[in-house]
Amino acid sequence: MSVYQIKEIKQKDNYSFSILWTDGKAVDYRLSDLQKLCPCANCVDESTGERKNNPDLVDEQVRAVKVQSVGRYAVRITFTSGCSLGIYSFEDLRRYFT
């Protein structure tokens, strides 16, 4: 069971959003950083875990169409680049962005 839940989520600017977690920690997330870590099957080889998308080619100005919850454990981001399959778990959002 994840210790943390999202208490509040806000768009910060055109390229990032911020999350206030239930433990009081506030973290900003830039969309380009998130897409570099996209966990979807198009971006990561499911069998080897090897990254298939080149993080250097991710547009630093990438935006989102929407950010939505997935149950009580993750968020799904629809990027303007077309990628929309990645499910970012709360644990990963806390682990990679502190």
Next chain:
Amino acid sequence: MPLPMFGLKNESAAGGKPVHTIAIASGKGGVGKSTVAVNLALALKRQGLRVGLMDTDIYGPSIRKMLPEDRMPGQKGDRLSPALSRGIRLMSMAYFRQENEASVIRAPIANGVISQFIHQVDWGELDCQIIDFPPGTGDIQLTLAQQANITGAVMVTTPQEIALMDVKKSMHLFDQVKIPVLGIIENMSGLQSGGETVYPFGKGGGKRLAREGGVPYLGEIPIDPLLCQKSDRGESIFEEEGPSTSAFLAIAERIQEQLKGLSELGVGAFEMQWQEMGE
């Protein structure tokens, strides 16, 4: 400094969404999930809560038999209104099939039906929505876990090892999707016979599972002929006193305590549409 929320559609604040959504699950079939779901709903209703009950067993819905409707569900455009039985709002596949007609449908269609139950039913104001899960840990269970904004899961087991094994798998599913397990109910616990209690399915399995899983033990429900008879006739066990009546009321109270004790629930289900903002 973050700017104000834009386009945040918080479903739980949008009206008509329940305060708490409780999954009644097991992993194993035949342990009495639907019986527990129905009688917990009646017990919570009796304790003053506004209760809804969603039967998500598309292939073997049985809630309608136990809770015959006072009012059938309705449809207006793409919106559905729930059925009503004893003051409990209900939705089930049983309303869309003849009693002995099977739902011969593949998983994507079944998932579509579940999504409709979650998103297209106008439940009205509810304090508590109970979702009767189908057995297993597959596609439908995952859809429910991802879309139904479940507050917590109540696991139902019978005392024997073979049931505990499947319940553990179901608990693992809830752990994977970060839905807290509110506790374990042991159903078909013991039978009063000739002044003594006999345990045809073994003794203490539910307590042991709760101890091993580090989750609360919510109580046991005895094998009660009255419960069986009343369920088959579509009558409420709460019309008269019996061993299972007091058990359900006590368990409903413990569930309410568990819900109060949950740490902050967070924002719940949301969808944030991206907005153009100044550079």
